[in-house]
Amino acid sequence: GINAEYGGIKHFLFDNSTTTMALDISRLAVSVTVHAWDQDKTRIAVSPNNSEVHIYSRNSSGEYVLEDMLLEHDSIVTGIDWGHKTNRIVTCAQDRNAYVWKFEDGKWKPTLVILRINRAATKCKWSPKEDKFAVASGANLVSVCYFEQDNDWWVSKHIKKHRSTVLDIDWHPNNILLATGSSDGKARVVSAFVRGVDNREDIPKSGTAFGSKLPFGVLLKEIDGIGGWVHTVKWSPSGNRLGFTSHDSTVHVLECGSTTHKHHNTRYNGLPFRDFVWVSENSLIAVGHDCNPALFSTDGNSVSFVSLLDQVEQQKKAGGGTARSMFENMVDRGSSGAGDSENTLPTKHQNCIVSICGFGGSPTKISQFSTAGLDGNVVIWSLDNLKSSLKITVA
Amino acid sequence: MATAASATSALGPYLDCIRVTLTAAMCLQNFASQEVERHNKPEVEAGKNVELLLKPILIARNEKEKFLLEGSINSLRISICVKKSDDLDEILSKKFMRFLAQRAENFVVLRRKPITGYDISFLVTNFHTEIMFKHKLVDFIVTFMEEIDKEISEMKLSVNGRARIVAQTYLQAFLK
Numbered sequence: 404g405i406n407a408e409y410g411g412i413k414h415f416l417f418d419n420s421t422t423t424m425a426l427d428i429s430r431l432a433v434s435v436t437v438h439a440w441d442q443d444k445t446r447i448a449v450s451p452n453n454s455e456v457h458i459y460s461r462n463s464s465g466e467y468v469l470e471d472m473l474l475e476h477d478s479i480v481t482g483i484d485w486g487h488k489t490n491r492i493v494t495c496a497q498d499r500n501a502y503v504w505k506f507e508d509g510k511w512k513p514t515l516v517i518l519r520i521n522r523a524a525t526k527c528k529w530s531p532k533e534d535k536f537a538v539a540s541g542a543n544l545v546s547v548c549y550f551e552q553d554n555d556w557w558v559s560k561h562i563k564k565h566r567s568t569v570l571d572i573d574w575h576p577n578n579i580l581l582a583t584g585s586s587d588g589k590a591r592v593v594s595a596f597v598r599g600v601d602n603r604e605d606i607p608k609s610g611t612a613f614g615s616k617l618p619f620g621v622l623l624k625e626i627d628g629i630g631g632w633v634h635t636v637k638w639s640p641s642g643n644r645l646g647f648t649s650h651d652s653t654v655h656v657l658e659c660g661s662t663t664h665k666h667h668n669t670r671y672n673g674l675p676f677r678d679f680v681w682v683s684e685n686s687l688i689a690v691g692h693d694c695n696p697a698l699f700s701t702d703g704n705s706v707s708f709v710s711l712l713d714q715v716e717q718q719k720k721a722g723g724g725t726a727r728s729m730f731e732n733m734v735d736r737g738s739s740g741a742g743d744s745e746n747t748l749p750t751k752h753q754n755c756i757v758s759i760c761g762f763g764g765s766p767t768k769i770s771q772f773s774t775a776g777l778d779g780n781v782v783i784w785s786l787d788n789l790k791s792s793l794k795i796t797v798a
Numbered sequence: 799m800a801t802a803a804s805a806t807s808a809l810g811p812y813l814d815c816i817r818v819t820l821t822a823a824m825c826l827q828n829f830a831s832q833e834v835e836r837h838n839k840p841e842v843e844a845g846k847n848v849e850l851l852l853k854p855i856l857i858a859r860n861e862k863e864k865f866l867l868e869g870s871i872n873s874l875r876i877s878i879c880v881k882k883s884d885d886l887d888e889i890l891s892k893k894f895m896r897f898l899a900q901r902a903e904n905f906v907v908l909r910r911k912p913i914t915g916y917d918i919s920f921l922v923t924n925f926h927t928e929i930m931f932k933h934k935l936v937d938f939i940v941t942f943m944e945e946i947d948k949e950i951s952e953m954k955l956s957v958n959g960r961a962r963i964v965a966q967t968y969l970q971a972f973l974k
Contacts, residue, residue, distance in 0.1 A: 434928050436828070452928065478836065479828065497830045497838070523830030541832050567849045568832055586829075586871060587849050632850075632871060650825070675825050692825040692932075746931060754928065755825075777928050 425751055426771065426783040427465035431457070437480065438758050438775040442487040446470070448494075449775065450480035456494055458511065465783070475502050475513045482527035482538070489533045495524035501538050501548070503557060516557040518546045522568075530574045534600050537581055539569035545583055547595045547619075562593050562620045571635045576642040579605060579617060584633030590647045590655070592624040612643070612659045626657060626666065631675070634691075639681045640766040644701065646687055648676040654689060654708075656701045669706045671697065680759045682769040682786060685798035688712065690756035690774055694748055696784065700798045710795050712784065713750045753778035809947075812859045813940050819855055819867055820876070820936045826924035829872040840873030840923050865943075866916065873923040875909070876939060877916035880946050890953050891917055894946075907935065 432451030439448045446460050447467070456473040476496040483494050492511065495501040499520050502513040518524065522541035529536045535549040538559075543566060546559040567587035574581055574595075581595040594617040596606075606617060613623035631650030638645055643660035652675045655668040676691035679699075686700045686709075698709040747753060754777040762783055763771030773783045790797060831837040833846050841850045852869035864879040880895075882888045895918045902908040907926055909919040922935060 481828075497836070499835060521835050522832060523836070525830075541830050543832070567847065568829070674822065677827070746934060748931075748933070753931070755827075755932075757827075 426785055428751055428780050428782045429465070429467050430779045431459060431467060431775075431781050432779045434754070434777045434779050435775040435781060436757055436777070437483045438760065438773065438781060439483045439485040439492070440760055440762065440773065441485050441490065444762055447773075447781065448473075448483050448485055448492055449781065450483060450494075451779070452479065452777070454478050454480060454496060454498070456480055456483060456492075471511055473502075473504060473511055473513065476500065478523075481523065481525050484527055484529050484536065486529040486533040486536075491529075491533070493527045493529060493536050493538075495527040495538050497523035499523060499540075501527055501546075503536075514557065516548050516559065518548070518559050519561070520544065520546055525568060526571050528572055528574055530578050530595075531576055532578045534578075535595070535597060537572045537574065537595060539572045539583065541568040543567055543569065543585075545569055545572055545581065545593070545595075547581070547597060549597050549600045560597065560619060562595065564591065564593060564620070564622045565589075570633060573637045575611075575638050576640075577605060577611065580611060580613060580623070580642075582636040582638060582645055582647075584636040584647050586632040588629050588631060588633065588649070590626040590629065590633045590636055590645070590657075591622060592645070592659075594619060594621045594623060610662075612662055612664070614662075624664070626655075628666065628668075629653070629655065634676065635678050637679060637681060637687075639684050641684055644681075644684070646679065646681065646701075648679060648689055648691075650675045652676070654679070654687070654699050654706055656706045658703060667701065667704070667706045669699070669708060671708055673697075677755060677757050678759050680761055680769070680772060681766075682761070682772065682797060683767055688759065688772060688786075690759045692755045694750045694752040694754065694756055694776065696756070696759070696772075696774060698795065698797065702798070710793055712789050712793065713752075714793060751782050752776040752780055809859075809944065812857070812863075812865075813943065815857055816865055816943070817936055817940050819857065820874075820939060821932070823852065823855075823867055823869040823874050824922060824927060824932050824935065826872050826874065826922070826927050828924050828928075838872075840875075840921060841870035842868050842873045842875045843921065864916070866913070873921060875913070876920040876922070877913040878918050878943060878946075879916050880918075880943075880950065886954055886957065887950060890950050890957070891946075894950065894953070907938075 431449050434452035435449050436452050437450050448458050450456050454476040458471040459467040460470050461467050477498040478496050480496045485492050492504040501516040501518050504511040504513050520540040520542045524538050524540045526539040538546040545562040548557045548559040551558045565585045567585050569583050569585050571584040579596045581593050583591045596617045596619050629649045633647050633649050636647040645657040647655050652671045653668050658665040674692035676689040679687050679689035681687045689697050696712040700709050756774045756776040758775040760773050761769040762773045770787050771785050775781045831839050850871045854868045857865040863881045866877040868875040880891050902910045907920050907922050909921045912919040
């Protein structure tokens, strides 16, 4: 493997009392913008806020070893998605390109994707069946790409319908619907049905909750009443709910199990969220500029804030003498003394958390999740331990 | 979130309000330009796309002391009007601000030219918030505002003091 120059991997294991909510914290770079795990969560692809993608392998004791560097892009990598079924990685960057990487002969080999966009790409996601992927871009459109066997390359079709940069996309479990969030302050549901890749039989006879006529690119729903840029959109595990967050620190949920839709939201009393993940059908964990994961729950009639999840350590730090807290600082954060503790934040993340992924459990009941932030930390949290130490229930 | 009480109790609420507003407005993210491909510009300076700009906020203590905050998705422009009670203050503050602005590179977040109508301006971009602690950046701006007033008062005192000494020494020559 490759190491040495990236040997500065600091690794902290929290002193384990009975409740260790953060299983480990590792600083994989000065700043991390996106991260994605492979199927068995032994490998992680991260982008250290530049044009590179680093692949690390993580062993069971939580140590990361740099395995490979994917260096095809020219500017900042903005999206990485690891297809668990096919073990392919798709990456996209501000250089208007996307690549699909396949692991062959011990190395990751790139294939260029013809996106035909003339602005930066902002996010990319494999569809649930991993036969297509979508790329959101600053050209106010989404590129849906599929593999053309005859020409042996990936081609794209464009979904326009947006009036500003598309900031996030998410596929519905039915492999056809795509939710998008844009900096024009709207969340949308569009159809990404590609003839030749998708079958008409995939659409249920009674139609989806957004209709039964789903030609490619049609705008099925445009959600208003959002006070700010829509940073992230995610379907719940069943696809019956669509969650999204906006820049006015609001978490929204659209109930769309049937053709009547209801839009609920709640204003969070802190800084905006950049990403979130559904940990069950009724609960989601959002992360953002507060550097603290926040748990929200929904019951079909409303969304409500439950708790911040990075709390216990603050109480621990309050007590104890200065000598003890100095040593604790050295163990926990690698800082050299009391002077640093004024500058550092009490949370595990020292800067905005930009990315959150499920890490353990199943999609309908996530037991562990990982977060990556602009401080370069990748933290793995145990939701089960958090539930017992913070005395909260996750619906 | 700590709200520091400033030394002058009169300035306290003004600076607290500024601190809270700055913390909220400094939620910036990397955003590639929609106008020019492969470019990454501070949107508050480019100003082309209205949907990317936030409403400017003006926090004023009185008509002379103002704080303008113009935000956007990837950058933040802060313009400050300092207190100037008389002509001497005006000259001192103008010279002081010019001195600082010409050395803007050393301050990283300082803008070379203030916005018209203001004495000094800062430009904070997502690249700054990625490498620096956000709460320390906010602290820097608030401390800067507190220190400016103190510095200008000190300078005024020293100017007056020097003027008095010069006048005395000169007029000594006319005494018998």
